[in-house]
Amino acid sequence: MKPEFRELEIAWPSPTTLVWDQDELVDVTTRERRNLDGSQSHPAWNIGYEFDRAISLRHADVFWSVAYTNRATKAVLLKDGQIHRELNRSFYCAGDYDYPVAIAANQAGRVVVAHCPQAFDLLEIEDAESGENLRKIKSELMEFHSRLAMSADGRFLLDAGWFWHPWCGACVFDVNQPTDSLSALLENAVFSSTNEIDSAAFLGNTHLVVSSAPEDSGGKPQPNDLRPKQLGVWSLADRRWESKVDLDEPTGIIMPWKEWIVSFYGHPKLVERATGRIVHRWDDVFSGKQVGPIDLGDPPPPPMAIDWQTGRFAVADSKKVTVVAL
Numbered sequence: 001m002k003p004e005f006r007e008l009e010i011a012w013p014s015p016t017t018l019v020w021d022q023d024e025l026v027d028v029t030t031r032e033r034r035n036l037d038g039s040q041s042h043p044a045w046n047i048g049y050e051f052d053r054a055i056s057l058r059h060a061d062v063f064w065s066v067a068y069t070n071r072a073t074k075a076v077l078l079k080d081g082q083i084h085r086e087l088n089r090s091f092y093c094a095g096d097y098d099y100p101v102a103i104a105a106n107q108a109g110r111v112v113v114a115h116c117p118q119a120f121d122l123l124e125i126e127d128a129e130s131g132e133n134l135r136k137i138k139s140e141l142m143e144f145h146s147r148l149a150m151s152a153d154g155r156f157l158l159d160a161g162w163f164w165h166p167w168c169g170a171c172v173f174d175v176n177q178p179t180d181s182l183s184a185l186l187e188n189a190v191f192s193s194t195n196e197i198d199s200a201a202f203l204g205n206t207h208l209v210v211s212s213a214p215e216d217s218g219g220k221p222q223p224n225d226l227r228p229k230q231l232g233v234w235s236l237a238d239r240r241w242e243s244k245v246d247l248d249e250p251t252g253i254i255m256p257w258k259e260w261i262v263s264f265y266g267h268p269k270l271v272e273r274a275t276g277r278i279v280h281r282w283d284d285v286f287s288g289k290q291v292g293p294i295d296l297g298d299p300p301p302p303p304m305a306i307d308w309q310t311g312r313f314a315v316a317d318s319k320k321v322t323v324v325a326l
Helices: 182-189
Strands: 006-011 018-021 024-027 032-035 053-059 062-068 074-079 082-088 101-105 111-115 123-127 133-137 148-150 156-159 171-174 197-203 207-212 230-235 240-246 254-257 260-263 269-272 278-281 304-307 312-316 320-325
Touching: 018 053, 018 304, 018 312, 053 101, 062 101, 062 111, 111 148, 123 156, 156 197, 197 254, 207 254
Parallel strands: 101 148
Antiparallel strands: 006 320, 018 024, 024 032, 053 062, 062 074, 074 082, 101 111, 111 123, 123 133, 148 156, 156 171, 197 207, 207 230, 230 240, 254 260, 260 269, 269 278, 304 312, 312 320
8 A cells, every 4th residue: 555645846956955844845045945836936045155955944933944064064043044043063073974953843832953063972952042052962872963853742852873983873862851861861762773773763753763774783683673674663652663674675864654654765765664565666766875874875865855744755956856745
């Protein structure tokens, strides 16, 4: 079984910082917009710096976005398209792994930015509007923070980074827990196995979808571990795997949607979570071969906008943007 989907192509040469804002796609660094009904706006400005990725959030009728250079140190926080303030991360190994940044609304309704402005191994959660530091997290559960994501209810922060010597793992922080509550953190982190994590993403507020890297890490396997090239659904509440299935291919970046995930390794593919079976491919769309937070693949992923909440994604190339709505 596979869901119905709608696919369209938008003539749009080489947008670089592609995000969703409701039913529009936005290139953050030019303010150019394309609506799914075919309407468009022309570039209004150029930010004057070569950012290559972006994330966004619309909250309380304010459009927040972060444009960043994925393998460097610079980022900028924008509010309704205007520069709000600059962001930064540690230079240490910055050219080797994905920029750690997420923007979300926390459980108190404040828009927050999670990133690492002071050190590669120190997570900080700041109020987006004021820059006030709300929380600092330094934990043995993660060393080089990367691929950050907040659950939709603002409670959990997913961190799919890596340790030296390069080993890719993942953990979840309950941002309402005190920083010294290590026992609670450890209980939520056991989904990160002795085999490396390829990708991880929230499925609703209470579950994670986790894929393992295709190669065996050589560590001593534990009974609860994901084996290489597997896909698992982890319950944060019950702290157990609800399912584990074998995969034919690596997943790369993933977008969970209902009973499926979209895997972006090579080309977007629709994978059935219960079986690991690929039920549809978009073979005419190239989406990169990134595995984990370090290996970008060659060539690296193109600009993409993934709407985790409504099951839409957009992938750009030199001439157009392909949009798929599940």
